[in-house]
Amino acid sequence: MLRAKQVSAREVAQAHLDRIRHEDEKYGCFLTVDEPRTLAEADHAQELLDRGEAGPLTGIPIAIKDNISTKGLRTTCASRILENYVPPFDATVMQQISSQGLVTLGKTNLDEFAMGTSCENSAFKPSRNPWDTSRSPGGSSGGSAAAVAAELAPLSLGSDTGGSIRMPASLCGIVGYKPTYGRVSRYGLVAFGSSLDQIGPFARNVEDCALLAEAISGHDHRDSTSLQDAKIKVGGLKSGRLNGLKFALPKEMFEGALEPGVRQIMEETVATLTREGVQFTEISIPEIGLGVTTYYIIAPAEASSNLARFDGVRYGPREESQGHIGVVAATRGRLFGHEVKARIMIGTYALSAGYYDAFYLKAQKVRAKMAAKFEQAFQDFDAVLTPASPVVAFKLGELSDDPLQLKLLDFCTIPANMGGFPGISLNAGFSDGLPVGVQLLAPVMGDEKLLQMAYSVERALPDAIRRPNMP
């Protein structure tokens, strides 16, 4: 429609801004919206369209998780320590999307510093699930996921350290994709667990998701872990077939901890895909059961180091106290939220003298073992199929007193971060009216094939692109 000149980029942007202004009160997706800036970006996109220089996403609005640096636009990480921080530079992904004429609608809510699975750890407000506003959209990219599900934005960006894209995508019934580590630049993403973090897209269908992945991927010399052949090319997206594909089902992801409704949808999904010609084989990767433990050593260890930069000197307010160490400790102690402090404490402990070998080094070995088992599975199978979350959307407040319970919700998604391989979550069905996501995992650099398979799976699943009932 944009290219056919039936609507202008400004009209599209304005319609979304109006919808955000009227509807976001219910969902709490956005932390910062700058309407004049958005409209100026829309006018720039229109120029590209008028000049015939438009790409596939030119003029399309997008919401950005508030841990991705946006030059001149407040970036808070949902933390009081960055409440008034205005980045002096753009993340590489922001340069990429603005050069391709996408239009930024605003910054979305998250668990503080992306630490959480419910979006309740935001220092400012919880976000709500559009399928049932008394429930959580999942986390940590809950605002980005809920914005797409609530049709406040057609696309959004999130970040995924242990499942923070795929898990909320599952709870909100949309598509969420974590690319291979190193295919999307992390430059300008506020670091949490640097060896695990990856930026990725949310969309309402696999095709949109793939186009956005193509737009934001590519080698970047400013990210020292960026891969050389990073660009994700999605030309062959629609040419895949389900018939003859071999999928593995790791039994550790299906036994035990799944909610009954999730289990049922998984069984139906396997049955549907079997009818389409997919061959399923049960495999065993015992290290999956150790994933959460391993993750809660490695990620906090990396976080405790990354978050050392918040010292009340270069950004954020400064709290007064005795001596310079007192000032730093007071600033951090008073302005970080509980969960962030908890993870810094865990990480500091795991790295401290006498415990490094017992915890951190051991966790890295378990990580190596788990990754090797998955690599082996990818040699024998085209993909590994799992639930994206062991539960459907839970009530806000239901799990917030139980930090351990919340941490366990990541057990389906953690392996992909550990091994760096890509994973995508798409809606497979509903349990009592709440979405249930299925996750496909593929080998490192297998992103193109993964997206192609996800596209075919989406065609086969009747509920893959259903929308919530909303005004």
Added chain:
Amino acid sequence: MTAATAEYFVFREWPYIVRSPFLRYNLFMPITLDEVQHVAKLARLELTESELLAFQQELNALLGHFQDISDVDLEGIDPKPHAVSLRNVWADDVIELPLDRDMVLKNAPKSRAGLFVVPTIIEE
């Protein structure tokens, strides 16, 4: 994954991940309040009394989980510090535009004459 094997447990029970470490919890020495205080000092976090107690509880619960990996056979396995194996990359020595100084300093709690003002480190 057939219906016959669907002898599931309800979500709240978390059978195989949660329960097992807690069974072995007693074998493990819980950390003391002094240790929590020491870690907070290392982490440069000023914590209230009630926070210290809360973190003691949380750390001990998590440390129960950490025991999970102590039994795993990891003989001959190299640790994996990165998600994807990488080798060192040398960057070309190219001059790029630095960050705008005013924009940078605007975020600082205190600045003067184009510089960050830090808390007093050396007493007079």
